[in-house]
Amino acid sequence: MSSGEIKKITKAKVAVFTCALDISQTETKGTVLIRNADEMLNFTRDEEKHLEKVIDSHYLPLTATYVLTSS
Numbered sequence: 928m929s930s931g932e933i934k935k936i937t938k939a940k941v942a943v944f945t946c947a948l949d950i951s952q953t954e955t956k957g958t959v960l961i962r963n964a965d966e967m968l969n970f971t972r973d974e975e976k977h978l979e980k981v982i983d984s985h986y987l988p989l990t991a992t993y994v995l996t997s998s
Contacts, residue, residue: 933993942991 961967982994 936993939992940990942989942994944994944996947997 959970961970
């Protein structure tokens with residue numbers, strides 16, 4: 928589940944963190960040249976997918992169905 932407004936969750940196990948959830952380094956290393964809006968959207972999606980993998984690998988064993996963090 929990605930960020931956004933959640934309307935309804937039933938039988939949820941919620942993990943609440945009072946700190947921002949971030950990774951120290953993403954897969955992208957160096958300079959990224961973005962030429963248009965589509966490239967920007969693709970870059971953002973790839974970064975989001977990578978962060979979801981990191982979250983799933985760390986918090987999925989907790990069986991949390993929703994992770995709530997501070998910004």
